[in-house]
Amino acid sequence: MNTPPINIVLGVIGFDCHSVGNKILEAFFTEQGFKVTNLGVMVSQEEFLQAAIETGAKAILVSSLYGHGEIDCVGLREKCREQGLDDILLYVGGNLVVGKTPFEQVEAKFKAMGYDRVFGPDCDLATVARLLREDLAARQRAD
Numbered sequence: 001m002n003t004p005p006i007n008i009v010l011g012v013i014g015f016d017c018h019s020v021g022n023k024i025l026e027a028f029f030t031e032q033g034f035k036v037t038n039l040g041v042m043v044s045q046e047e048f049l050q051a052a053i054e055t056g057a058k059a060i061l062v063s064s065l066y067g068h069g070e071i072d073c074v075g076l077r078e079k080c081r082e083q084g085l086d087d088i089l090l091y092v093g094g095n096l097v098v099g100k101t102p103f104e105q106v107e108a109k110f111k112a113m114g115y116d117r118v119f120g121p122d123c124d125l126a127t128v129a130r131l132l133r134e135d136l137a138a139r140q141r142a143d
Ligand code: B12
Pocket: 015, 016, 017, 018, 019, 020, 021, 022, 024, 025, 061, 062, 063, 064, 065, 066, 067, 068, 091, 092, 093, 094, 095, 096, 097, 098, 099, 119, 120, 121, 122, 123, 128
């Protein structure tokens, strides 16, 4: 018997209208066998939560390209907990901060906000998909 596809939610957070990467992520993760709910651009934290609850998503993949990622992304983990989404994976990627901050610093900042994994704009999507599968399997084992 085939296992049902895993639901994930994608979107570009805040007032960010960069849409090209979002379309690529949708096509890529669909092709990888995930059931993708793509909220598109200019998505609020509340819209991410609502979609995750409605679809029973196991992961939210947040994009931020325009440089306001720190402001837009803070607090999403706490809101997930408030809504009972304690185990949901939070991935974030894109041009997360303004300027040329070393990636290690950016990663540390977003991990401190509760994101499980942090990616820069040049990340390899095949690696992201592998990590997502591994993280989902580890969550399932912990249940
Ligand atoms: C096209 C573009 C625009 C277009 C967008 C049109 C559209 N419909 O998308 C327009 C002209 C509207 C625009 C506007 C602005 N832009 Co602009 N834009 C670009 C540009 C040239 C290309 C973006 C793009 O399409 N890239 C191609 C896609 C495939 O790549 P991507 O978006 O990075 O996505 C990939 C990865 O990041 C990654 N990824 C993304 N999200 C996630 C999430 C996860 C979980 C994972 C794993 C991976 C991942 O995977 C994606 C697919 O490979 C970039 C520069 C650049 N070279 O990237 C600037 C850029 C993103 N823009 C920038 C800025 C500053 C702006 C404006 C604020 C400018 C202004 N002052 O008005 C506005 C913001 C408007 C808004 N409200 O969002 C800056 C951001 C700087 C920063 N973050 O520090 C950039 C980097 C240019 C620069 N070098 O300064 N922009």
